Amino acid sequence: MLKNIINFFLNARIDSDEVKQVQGTLDKRNHVALQAFSILAMVGFITASLTGLFSDINGISQKVIGYFTGFVLSCVIFLLNRFAVPKYPQILPTLLFAFEASLYATGMYLTFVCTPNQLTITLFAIFLAVPQFFAERPGRANLLTLVTVVVFIAVYLLTDLKPVEIRKQEFVDLGIFAALGIVLGSYVKKALLERYIFEHRVQQANSMDRKMQLQQWKSLADIYVSMVQADLNTDKYFLVRINKYIKDVLPDERLGFRKNLTDVMTATTAPEFLEGVLEFVDLSTLCTRLKNKRTITHEFLGVNFGWCRARFIAVRDSEEEELHRVIFVVENINEQKSREARLTTMAETDAMTGLYNRQAGTAKIKELLYDNRDGMLCLFDIDKFKSVNDTFGHQTGDEVIVATANALRKAFRDNDVLMRLGGDEFVVFALDVKTEEVGAKVIQRFFSNLDETRISGHEDYRISASLGATFARKNVMFETLYKEADDCTYESKKITGKSFTFHRG
Numbered sequence: 023m024l025k026n027i028i029n030f031f032l033n034a035r036i037d038s039d040e041v042k043q044v045q046g047t048l049d050k051r052n053h054v055a056l057q058a059f060s061i062l063a064m065v066g067f068i069t070a071s072l073t074g075l076f077s078d079i080n081g082i083s084q085k086v087i088g089y090f091t092g093f094v095l096s097c098v099i100f101l102l103n104r105f106a107v108p109k110y111p112q113i114l115p116t117l118l119f120a121f122e123a124s125l126y127a128t129g130m131y132l133t134f135v136c137t138p139n140q141l142t143i144t145l146f147a148i149f150l151a152v153p154q155f156f157a158e159r160p161g162r163a164n165l166l167t168l169v170t171v172v173v174f175i176a177v178y179l180l181t182d183l184k185p186v187e188i189r190k191q192e193f194v195d196l197g198i199f200a201a202l203g204i205v206l207g208s209y210v211k212k213a214l215l216e217r218y219i220f221e222h223r224v225q226q227a228n229s230m231d232r233k234m235q236l237q238q239w240k241s242l243a244d245i246y247v248s249m250v251q252a253d254l255n256t257d258k259y260f261l262v263r264i265n266k267y268i269k270d271v272l273p274d275e276r277l278g279f280r281k282n283l284t285d286v287m288t289a290t291t292a293p294e295f296l297e298g299v300l301e302f303v304d305l306s307t308l309c310t311r312l313k314n315k316r317t318i319t320h321e322f323l324g325v326n327f328g329w330c331r332a333r334f335i336a337v338r339d340s341e342e343e344e345l346h347r348v349i350f351v352v353e354n355i356n357e358q359k360s361r362e363a364r365l366t367t368m369a370e371t372d373a374m375t376g377l378y379n380r381q382a383g384t385a386k387i388k389e390l391l392y393d394n395r396d397g398m399l400c401l402f403d404i405d406k407f408k409s410v411n412d413t414f415g416h417q418t419g420d421e422v423i424v425a426t427a428n429a430l431r432k433a434f435r436d437n438d439v440l441m442r443l444g445g446d447e448f449v450v451f452a453l454d455v456k457t458e459e460v461g462a463k464v465i466q467r468f469f470s471n472l473d474e475t476r477i478s479g480h481e482d483y484r485i486s487a488s489l490g491a492t493f494a495r496k497n498v499m500f501e502t503l504y505k506e507a508d509d510c511t512y513e514s515k516k517i518t519g520k521s522f523t524f525h526r527g
Contacts, residue, residue: 044215052157057103071093092125118156258279273285284303294323312334312336312345329359374442386441400451427440435453461493490523510522
């Protein structure tokens, strides 16, 4: 969130490459704007100077020197912009900065030198106006404003030029006008940049139909990683929006839409999803897949973007028209996938231990059995758990359950199914464990982890469990395995201490 805010006030969330594409247009606009604003500044300052010289208006006559200084600085900027910039266009950014800085400097001079005993007016008006003058990314203008604010506060606090009794009002006004200037200026600059970028795209379209399409697409493009319009008959395409990752791997545009689409998707798709993506972007079957449809989609994992949704949109003037134009877009759906994953995890997870709950764990094991996966099903509960609750309290009992779950995680693998049935009962399905010899080693590893487990405040207590185990067979039901393991657990409880029993029916 903070990164987005900073990016907005520095770059207006506009890609620097897109700004470069319209830099010439921006420079022309800023050259004209500087001409106009410097003339307005000259007229304003000379008018105020003459008014102060030939009248006794309170608050004006004391500022004559300041106003005249502003007039001279504006004249210098005007002349340089008028005569030097056409020959040396590279100095234009420096002149823009110099013009804004001269206005701030004039405002500071008027505030602290000419009328130190009066409330600040001119400088605060400059705070509001200056950030909105020119079409550029707002970082430089906002930085200049903030530097001026810091200097204003420092001079105010470190000198006695301004009376203390108006300090609170001055700081309130400073905050309001500076904040308004920065916010409004950033929005204005963003709007201007978007306008020129969009107009640049429109000029490339070179037809009224394409212009209308681009105007509609502009409101949609921000949500997409990329947007392309393509003509399937000619294999030509027009890029509406791409990012730097796609630009880095984009082949020669002369190769055509079919070739470039395949190459770009191959370079930007995670390998395990590539086969499905290439099938989706196969243009030889696209018309058939889009028959009687407006759009088709495919989700995949991108190398650079995370989870994405690719979409083909049919562009037809009528329902009967044969398809030959499409829009291809890629949308980042990481947030949606994360939200879905969180909801799935919440629905499947036991809140106390983080293991599968009864419903989700049972479903996972049944799915594995349906696929005839080999494995060992273990069922156990904690010995004398009721005594733990009665003796140490339910909070300690909860800690014992959590500690048991942690011991399970250490002993078993990530692809094993670990489930808390409820209370102190647990079920484990250990994949690919097919013999008692291997099963005994796994169970002993779990028991060893229990031996090493300590409960804070009850270090002498050792967690003990009675466990029953059975092995999956072809076409065996979960309920059958559960009953077999449960019977074995009953037999294990007859033995004092940690014990386990295998089903040998």
